Amino acid sequence: xxxxxSTTATLHPSLTDTVVNPRDVDALLAKELHQLSxxxxxxxxxxxxxxxxxAVEETPEMLDSSLWRLQEEIDRLPSKPAxxxxxxxxxxxxxxxxxxxxxxxxxxxxxxVAKAAVRFTGYLEYLRKYFGDFGLVRPLRxxxxxxxxxxxxDQGNSQLLPSRDRFGRLVNFY
Numbered sequence: 001x002x003x004x005x006s007t008t009a010t011l012h013p014s015l016t017d018t019v020v021n022p023r024d025v026d027a028l029l030a031k032e033l034h035q036l037s038x039x040x041x042x043x044x045x046x047x048x049x050x051x052x053x054x055a056v057e058e059t060p061e062m063l064d065s066s067l068w069r070l071q072e073e074i075d076r077l078p079s080k081p082a083x084x085x086x087x088x089x090x091x092x093x094x095x096x097x098x099x100x101x102x103x104x105x106x107x108x109x110x111x112x113v114a115k116a117a118v119r120f121t122g123y124l125e126y127l128r129k130y131f132g133d134f135g136l137v138r139p140l141r142x143x144x145x146x147x148x149x150x151x152x153x154d155q156g157n158s159q160l161l162p163s164r165d166r167f168g169r170l171v172n173f174y
Contacts, residue, residue, distance in 0.1 A: 056111055066111050067102055073117035082124035086136040094138050095124065101139075 109115040127135035
């Protein structure tokens with residue numbers, strides 16, 4: 001069993017001292033939505049309410065092609081220290097070859113490989129910062145969290161709903 005380095009056992013500052021004003025969140029969301037085109041806002045609303053899915057049709061060939069293009073895009077990024085560390089120093093098979101991990105980022109960006117590459121490498125930076133090297137070699141588990149982090153998690157501020165949406169996706173509510 002791997003142990004988590006004690007130097008990374010602190011909570012992210014946003015989880016401890018920040019008080020968020022709901023009106024500020026609403027204003028920011030409204031501002032961002034108003035910057036989108038009418039069609040884009042409509043698509044988002046329909047996606048949220050389960051009327052339409054923005055997901056693309058996934059075929060084995062399309063997935064393989066997207067994963068290949070994602071790797072090419074990652075290779076082109078000028079700065080990706082956590083990725084480079086995972087590959088060159090740790091020889092992490094998780095980062096290099098976990099198909100499901102990479103597909104999560106492609107799906108999150110609706111298969112825009114440039115955005116998925118940035119999101120993926122940003123995620124690896126986050127993992128390395130808060131969980132150290134072992135966060136780059138395997139998926140995180142509940143027992144990787146500190147006792148304090150587990151207590152926050154157990155408070156239920158973020159919950160995975162027991163049912164799926166119309167398109168079969170898991171829904172995380174927070």
